[in-house]
Structure formats: C-alpha cells, structure tokens
Amino acid sequence: MENRMRADVLILGGGAAGMAAAIQLAEIRNRVGLPGRILLADRMEKPGKKLLATGNGRCNLGNRNVSAAGYATRSPRRLEEILAGAPFERQRAFFENHGLLCDLQPDGRMYPYSYFAGTVAEALRRSLRAAGVEELAGFEAVRLEKADGGFCVTARDGRALQAGQVLLAAGGKAAPALGSDGSGLELAASLGHTLHPVWPALTAFTSSSPLCRDLKGVRAAARAGLYSGGRLLAEDTGEVQFTEYGLSGIPFFQLSLSYGMLPPARRQGISARVDLFPARSAENLAAWLARQGSRGCSAGEALEGMLHWKLARAVGKTAGIPEKAHLDEAAARRLAAALKGLEFPISGTLGWEQCQVTGGGVSLEEVDPVTMESRLCPGLYLAGEILDAAGLCGGYNLHWAFGTGLLAGRGMAGECAIGQGRPAPEKKRREGPAPKRKKPAVGGGRKKQ
Numbered sequence: 001m002e003n004r005m006r007a008d009v010l011i012l013g014g015g016a017a018g019m020a021a022a023i024q025l026a027e028i029r030n031r032v033g034l035p036g037r038i039l040l041a042d043r044m045e046k047p048g049k050k051l052l053a054t055g056n057g058r059c060n061l062g063n064r065n066v067s068a069a070g071y072a073t074r075s076p077r078r079l080e081e082i083l084a085g086a087p088f089e090r091q092r093a094f095f096e097n098h099g100l101l102c103d104l105q106p107d108g109r110m111y112p113y114s115y116f117a118g119t120v121a122e123a124l125r126r127s128l129r130a131a132g133v134e135e136l137a138g139f140e141a142v143r144l145e146k147a148d149g150g151f152c153v154t155a156r157d158g159r160a161l162q163a164g165q166v167l168l169a170a171g172g173k174a175a176p177a178l179g180s181d182g183s184g185l186e187l188a189a190s191l192g193h194t195l196h197p198v199w200p201a202l203t204a205f206t207s208s209s210p211l212c213r214d215l216k217g218v219r220a221a222a223r224a225g226l227y228s229g230g231r232l233l234a235e236d237t238g239e240v241q242f243t244e245y246g247l248s249g250i251p252f253f254q255l256s257l258s259y260g261m262l263p264p265a266r267r268q269g270i271s272a273r274v275d276l277f278p279a280r281s282a283e284n285l286a287a288w289l290a291r292q293g294s295r296g297c298s299a300g301e302a303l304e305g306m307l308h309w310k311l312a313r314a315v316g317k318t319a320g321i322p323e324k325a326h327l328d329e330a331a332a333r334r335l336a337a338a339l340k341g342l343e344f345p346i347s348g349t350l351g352w353e354q355c356q357v358t359g360g361g362v363s364l365e366e367v368d369p370v371t372m373e374s375r376l377c378p379g380l381y382l383a384g385e386i387l388d389a390a391g392l393c394g395g396y397n398l399h400w401a402f403g404t405g406l407l408a409g410r411g412m413a414g415e416c417a418i419g420q421g422r423p424a425p426e427k428k429r430r431e432g433p434a435p436k437r438k439k440p441a442v443g444g445g446r447k448k449q
C-alpha cells in the first residue's frame with residue numbers, strides 16, 4: 001500500500017474516448033474551481049496512438065448522418081438513448097473549440113481540415129495539457145478493485161494507483177499493436193460486468209474459392225450480399241476488392257457487422273455473392289451479350305469488353321462457358337447470371353490484427369445512458385469501444401468513442417444533465433441492470449456510406 005499513487009480521477013486508456021472524457025472533465029472542474037488530480041494512464045508510450053492510424057492516416061472523425069441503425073449491438077434501444085446525448089454538432093463544436101478545424105464532406109463524413117490524423121491527436125494532447133490533465137505512459141493496468149470508497153488499479157510492473165473515480169476507456173481487442181489488447185474487457189468483467197462475446201468487425205472475409213487466387217488485386221464497383229441457405233442476410237454496395245485469401249473493400253467491411261452478430265453455429269454455410277452490375281438486370285445483360293454474339297464476338301471477347309480481364313475469365317469459368325465459345329442466347333443467359341452473382345463460400349473473417357473495431361463487449365444495459373456510469377459499480381464509468389457497439393465505416397466508431405467519452409467526462413463531473421435538455425439519469429427511475437433484450441440488432445451492411 002505504500003508507494004501508491006493517488007488521483008481524484010483515473011482515466012484508463014488514452015484513446016479517443018479517454019482523451020475526450022479527460023478534457024471535458026478537467027475543463028468543467030476548472031470552471032467550477034474544483035481542484036484535483038486527473039490522471040490519463042495508458043499502457044502505450046503516449047496517448048492517441050490508434051488515432052494516428054485511422055482513416056488511412058486522415059482520421060474520419062465522425063459523420064453527420066450517424067444514427068443507431070448504423071451500429072451492431074445487443075442493446076439497440078440503449079444505444080439510441082446514448083447517441084441522443086452525443087449529437088454530431090456538439091462533437092463538431094468540441095473539436096473546433098479545441099483548436100481543430102474540421103471539414104465536412106458532402107456525404108456527411110467529417111475529417112480534420114488538415115486531412116492528417118496527427119493534427120487530431122496533437123490538438124487533443126494540447127487541450128489535455130492546457131486543462132491540467134496528467135499523462136501517465138507505460139501504465140498497463142492488470143487489476144481493478146474497489147478500495148477505500150474508490151478504486152485501486154494495479155499495473156503490470158506492480159505500481160498501484162488509488163482513485164475516487166475511474167473511467168474504463170481501454171478499448172476492445174481490435175488492432176492490438178495500437179494498444180487495445182482486450183485487457184480492458186477483462187478488467188470490466190472482473191467487477192462483474194456482462195461481456196457479450198467479442199468478434200473482429202470492419203474486416204475482410206476469407207474464402208477457399210479458387211477464384212480468389214485468380215482475381216487477386218482486382219477491384220470492382222459491385223453489390224456484395226451475404227447469404228445463408230440461399231436467403232439474403234445483408235448487402236452493401238461499393239468498391240469490392242478481391243484478394244488472395246478472400247473478399248475485402250468497404251462493402252465487405254460493412255457486412256462483417258451482420259456476420260459477427262450471427263451466433264457461431266449460423267456462421268456455417270454462409271456464402272457471398274458479388275453482383276458486378278448492380279444497376280442492370282440479368283435480362284438486360286443477357287440481351288447485351290447476345291447482341292455481341294450476333295456481331296460475331298466469342299464469349300471471352302464480349303466479357304472483356306465489360307470487365308477487367310481477370311474478372312471476365314472468372315465469370316466465364318463460373319458459368320461454364322469457354323472463352324472461345326459462340327455466344328448464343330443460352331450462353332448469354334448463363335453468363336448474365338454469373339455476372340449478377342459471382343459466388344464465394346465464406347470460411348470466416350480476418351482476425352484482430354486486421355480488423356478496425358471490436359464487435360460485442362460490455363453490455364450497454366449496464367451503463368447509465370446519460371452519465372456512462374456503471375450500474376453495477378458506482379464511481380466506475382465506461383466509454384468507447386469497450387462497450388457493445390460496433391459501427392459502420394465512415395466515422396461511426398470515432399463518433400461513438402468521442403461521444404461516449406464526452407458523456408462520461410460530464411458524468412464524472414456530475415454535470416451530465418445541466419443545460420442539455422435531457423431526461424434525468426435513468427438510474428433515478430429504475431434500479432439495477434435492465435433486463436437483457438433477446439433480439440440482436442444488426443444495423444451494419446444495410447446502410448450505404
């Protein structure tokens with residue numbers, strides 16, 4: 001117990017959620033003249049490491065069109081309540097008030113005006129310093145316990161830290177090289193929180209189809225659908241990327257949200273179909289092909305006028321029509337069917353190293369939707385990817401991380417409902433965790449970015 005560091009508030013995890021919460025909390029405390037030590041601890045050498053990798057280094061900060069339908073969660077209503085307290089405009093104002101000029105694209109995606117993720121991390125770190133938040137780098141929490149009316153957090157190197165309030169913003173398991181290795185989830189579980197099984201989200205699919213090898217490196221504008229026993233589960237349109245191991249690109253990243261929400265037993269026998277001409281019907285394509293046949297084109301020649309040559313070959317192979325075959329009406333119909341539904345058996349997705357987000361996590365039913373305080377452990381707050389919410393591509397996940405971080409910052413300051421025009425915290429109306437919902441929501445894979 002000697003050598004134990006003390007803080008009024010410990011923010012565990014210096015990602016988007018932890019930094020936003022720390023700035024918000026410190027500024028409120030400074031404003032009302034409440035002295036105290038706020039520590040932002042992270043296992044990495046400095047906070048904000050993952051932010052630097054986001055949006056291909058450009059950091060897609062948020063999205064004006066964000067809505068609950070864009071998230072995969074077991075608690076859709078609770079997520080909607082939380083999002084209601086994290087409106088897009090408030091987040092944009094937060095960035096701009098902290099020296100970060102933002103650019104809004106016509107499709108609603110928000111980026112830093114610099115289109116450089118480093119600008120975001122640095123603006124946040126400047127604001128942390130200005131607000132008096134202390135950074136504690138290389139502190140890898142391995143134990144979180146209730147102690148002396150607050151919490152005691154122990155690090156891997158044996159250091160111990162006592163704090164009155166703790167925010168668990170340690171992320172999930174996605175991209176562990178950038179800091180979040182799942183240890184935050186274990187810390188939440190150690191205090192009794194329910195963890196929905198976690199899965200890699202916003203990632204590519206793997207397939208054993210020999211077509212993948214043939215198509216390696218090809219990209220095509222297409223509609224991608226996931227099927228189970230011939231029934232469409234979800235679909236998305238955009239640029240599909242064929243890789244040696246399977247199928248990638250934004251449409252498949254989005255579909256990984258629907259896939260991850262399936263119970264493991266239902267993930268068997270899933271197939272993906274790629275419609276290479278989403279804007280044309282099979283009849284239209286067959287008629288076009290037949291016309292090329294009547295002009296004297298072979299099947300291969302007609303297809304090469306429509307597609308990348310690798311795709312042309314794959315379509316011919318799938319339809320069972322040799323390249324040099326005469327293109328009569330029957331052959332044209334078979335090729336059109338393949339163009340509208342190139343099929344790939346799905347064996348799974350890539351893993352934690354190659355995904356962007358964690359599906360599943362701490363049940364949203366166990367946090368107060370206004371303050372983000374745990375309903376099981378007063379004084380403990382949760383924010384960001386550690387929670388059971390995985391969003392679409394396009395800024396949904398940073399919106400969630402920043403938004404829940406800001407809510408937690410206000411919640412820890414006890415200022416959550418002031419001036420927000422929001423209902424009083426639900427904990428005043430209902431005691432204990434709410435009953436679990438049975439039907440999972442799958443927002444992903446349907447909403448176009």
Ligand SMILES: Cc1cc2nc3c(=O)[nH]c(=O)nc-3n(C[C@H](O)[C@H](O)[C@H](O)COP(=O)(O)OP(=O)(O)OC[C@H]3O[C@@H](n4cnc5c(N)ncnc54)[C@H](O)[C@@H]3O)c2cc1C
Nearest residue numbers: 013015016017043054055060141171179384385395397398
């Ligand atoms: C390559 C990539 C690109 C992405 N691009 C985008 C994008 O453009 N737009 C978008 O909206 N989303 C994007 N995302 C997702 C988004 O970055 C995350 O959802 C978001 O950053 C999560 O924020 P967080 O603060 O909850 O968690 P994290 O950013 O994961 O932060 C958690 C922090 O906690 C620390 N930590 C973990 N365990 C411990 C421990 N035991 N002790 C101490 N510290 C600990 C970690 O080191 C880390 O710094 C991307 C993700 C990746 C991987």
